[in-house]
Amino acid sequence: MKDDRLSAQAPTTVTDVLNHLEASSLRLPKRLKQCAEFTRDNFHLVAVSTVSEMANASGVAPSVYVRFCQSLGFSGYSEMQTLFRAQYADQRPDYEARIAALRKEGGVETGKLMGDFIEAGHKSLVSLTNMEMSEALDRTAQGLSKARTIHLVGLRRAFCIVTNLSYLLDKLGVSSTLHFGSGILHSSNSILEDDAMFAVTYSPFSEETLRFAEEVHKKGVPVFGLSDSFACPLKDTSQEMLIAREDEVAGFRALTASISLTTALAVAIKAAQKQC
Amino acid sequence: MKDDRLSAQAPTTVTDVLNHLEASSLRLPKRLKQCAEFTRDNFHLVAVSTVSEMANASGVAPSVYVRFCQSLGFSGYSEMQTLFRAQYADQRPDYEARIAALRKEGGVETGKLMGDFIEAGHKSLVSLTNMEMSEALDRTAQGLSKARTIHLVGLRRAFCIVTNLSYLLDKLGVSSTLHFGSGILHSSNSILEDDAMFAVTYSPFSEETLRFAEEVHKKGVPVFGLSDSFACPLKDTSQEMLIAREDEVAGFRALTASISLTTALAVAIKAAQKQC
DNA sequence: GAGTAAATGGAATATTTTTTCCATTATTCG
DNA sequence: CGAATAATGGAAAAAATATTCCATTTACTC
Numbered sequence: 038m039k040d041d042r043l044s045a046q047a048p049t050t051v052t053d054v055l056n057h058l059e060a061s062s063l064r065l066p067k068r069l070k071q072c073a074e075f076t077r078d079n080f081h082l083v084a085v086s087t088v089s090e091m092a093n094a095s096g097v098a099p100s101v102y103v104r105f106c107q108s109l110g111f112s113g114y115s116e117m118q119t120l121f122r123a124q125y126a127d128q129r130p131d132y133e134a135r136i137a138a139l140r141k142e143g144g145v146e147t148g149k150l151m152g153d154f155i156e157a158g159h160k161s162l163v164s165l166t167n168m169e170m171s172e173a174l175d176r177t178a179q180g181l182s183k184a185r186t187i188h189l190v191g192l193r194r195a196f197c198i199v200t201n202l203s204y205l206l207d208k209l210g211v212s213s214t215l216h217f218g219s220g221i222l223h224s225s226n227s228i229l230e231d232d233a234m235f236a237v238t239y240s241p242f243s244e245e246t247l248r249f250a251e252e253v254h255k256k257g258v259p260v261f262g263l264s265d266s267f268a269c270p271l272k273d274t275s276q277e278m279l280i281a282r283e284d285e286v287a288g289f290r291a292l293t294a295s296i297s298l299t300t301a302l303a304v305a306i307k308a309a310q311k312q313c
Numbered sequence: 314m315k316d317d318r319l320s321a322q323a324p325t326t327v328t329d330v331l332n333h334l335e336a337s338s339l340r341l342p343k344r345l346k347q348c349a350e351f352t353r354d355n356f357h358l359v360a361v362s363t364v365s366e367m368a369n370a371s372g373v374a375p376s377v378y379v380r381f382c383q384s385l386g387f388s389g390y391s392e393m394q395t396l397f398r399a400q401y402a403d404q405r406p407d408y409e410a411r412i413a414a415l416r417k418e419g420g421v422e423t424g425k426l427m428g429d430f431i432e433a434g435h436k437s438l439v440s441l442t443n444m445e446m447s448e449a450l451d452r453t454a455q456g457l458s459k460a461r462t463i464h465l466v467g468l469r470r471a472f473c474i475v476t477n478l479s480y481l482l483d484k485l486g487v488s489s490t491l492h493f494g495s496g497i498l499h500s501s502n503s504i505l506e507d508d509a510m511f512a513v514t515y516s517p518f519s520e521e522t523l524r525f526a527e528e529v530h531k532k533g534v535p536v537f538g539l540s541d542s543f544a545c546p547l548k549d550t551s552q553e554m555l556i557a558r559e560d561e562v563a564g565f566r567a568l569t570a571s572i573s574l575t576t577a578l579a580v581a582i583k584a585a586q587k588q589c
Numbered sequence: 590g591a592g593t594a595a596a597t598g599g600a601a602t603a604t605t606t607t608t609t610c611c612a613t614t615a616t617t618c619g
Numbered sequence: 620c621g622a623a624t625a626a627t628g629g630a631a632a633a634a635a636t637a638t639t640c641c642a643t644t645t646a647c648t649c
Binding site: 050051052053055080081082084085086121122124125126150151152153154155156157158159160162163164165166167169170171174193194196197198200201204205286287289290291292293296297298300301303304305308 | 357397470474569572
């Protein structure tokens with residue numbers, strides 16, 4: 038608004054928009070400021086909301102929200118929304134065009150790669166969204182919260198997940214033990230009856246993890262599992278099974294859904310402990 | 314279509330829809346099958362696309378796509394889209410209502426928690442989407458691909474990320490060393506001039522990681538950094554800096570964006586090596 | 590404190606999007 | 620092979636959504 042040269046041309050990336058909001062929100066009039074603040078804090082809603090929804094949520098009239106978009110340099114809400122929607126779409130024509138330059142300079146088309154992984158991440162998160170999993174997470178948290186110590190097991194790809202869980206539980210003051218390295222099976226003596234186990238394994242499932250879980254299960258210790266598929270044999274030894282289906286890019290799967298799920302799990306365990 | 318009782322009432326979760334698609338897609342007529350298949354593979358697009366877009370992408374007329382939605386039990390496309398959009402929105406009225414039951418039974422409101430982390434995940438991924446980061450990732454991959462061995466450093470929260478990267482690089486046949494535990498500083502003798510370092514630290518930044526990176530940098534070894542903020546002191550010692558801003562839920566941050574970014578990085582490094 | 594400029598909200602309009610309808614084409618079954 | 624049923628695509632109608640316009644309010648300047 039202050040600088041017409043800047044606002045005359047629309048931002049070309051989401052980050053541009055956010056930076057712009059950060060910079061200009063101070064000297065904006067009341068209602069436009071409300072738009073700027075709400076949008077800054079909830080920018081992920083632009084792609085899936087109508088102007089009216091954004092305007093209501095910001096506490097302003099739809100016409101004001103449109104004017105807000107225009108003050109950012111867009112022709113209106115639709116144009117801004119298109120930018121925010123672009124990242125979800127397979128076809129990113131604009132994006133592709135801009136990447137072309139990179140490719141010519143001998144780049145490895147990394148931009149496309151990152152876009153693909155981001156898209157896969159969104160997909161993984163969407164498929165994580167469902168009631169049954171919420172309820173399973175709740176029961177898992179309840180079960181694990183009763184344990185004296187939670188034994189964390191996961192090898193190879195899954196190791197990163199239990200590593201993260203171990204850090205979080207430690208920070209939250211929940212007692213846990215991280216099992217790793219070869220010969221984890223031999224450590225089953227250290228697991229007592231009032232403990233619990235959280236085992237993670239992805240397809241192709243780790244024999245070692247499965248056998249460890251089985252052994253512990255036979256001792257009467259409750260086992261809780263996380264995997265990427267319902268076909269995981271952990272379901273036979275687990276009291277409760279969490280599934281995080283991860284979308285793949287060129288044969289590689291980022292653990293996006295798993296890390297969100299287990300972070301939520303850590304907080305839920307703590308919450309469940311507090312309640313007792 | 315075959316069973317009117319089933320299709321008469323709309324699915325209430327995204328997973329319901331996907332399961333339904335899985336089950337019924339075989340015996341569907343040609344065009345509806347196209348809709349089912351495209352939607353199954355690209356369900357994340359429903360929230361951000363118009364019928365025409367979905368129809369075009371499926372290779373059918375808009376009217377056919379609407380009929381497809383109706384065959385799933387929805388009144389039309391709009392109703393189906395509302396379901397897919399719900400998970401992005403702060404206000405999940407329907408969802409909340411269903412969770413209420415859980416809460417009463419003494420649950421810890423875990424369902425809400427998981428929803429919050431999923432939403433935060435989407436947000437983190439959205440803010441990761443921008444050109445500059447794509448280009449920085451590309452340069453980082455190029456730089457690291459030239460190293461004899463990549464030294465991975467990250468403590469506490471960041472450890473999970475380097476752990477994952479270590480696994481991926483190993484699987485890809487790229488030489489790397491994972492540094493961990495106390496006294497990592499002493500291991501700097503093992504880092505040679507034609508190596509490179511990838512250091513990860515999140516706010517509040519780990520002194521140990523920063524000093525390690527600095528020391529290695531002084532030896533003339535290229536350092537590449539990943540953090541959650543531009544304020545990270547790693548930028549002074551790093552040749553290139555990657556930023557993954559993570560959204561928080563109740564003071565906790567899931568490493569959603571970081572894990573997507575580093576998974577893409579691993580693949581990009583391999584791609585860069587192949588090219589030389 | 591009056592006059593001017595900017596900001597605002599609601600209503601009217603324009604545009605886009607969804608949905609229904611129907612004529613045409615394909616498929617199934619006798 | 621022909622009749623009946625189902626499926627399809629295009630176009631018209633309906634609905635929802637975005638945008639503009641303007642009267643009113645608010646803030647600022649002198």
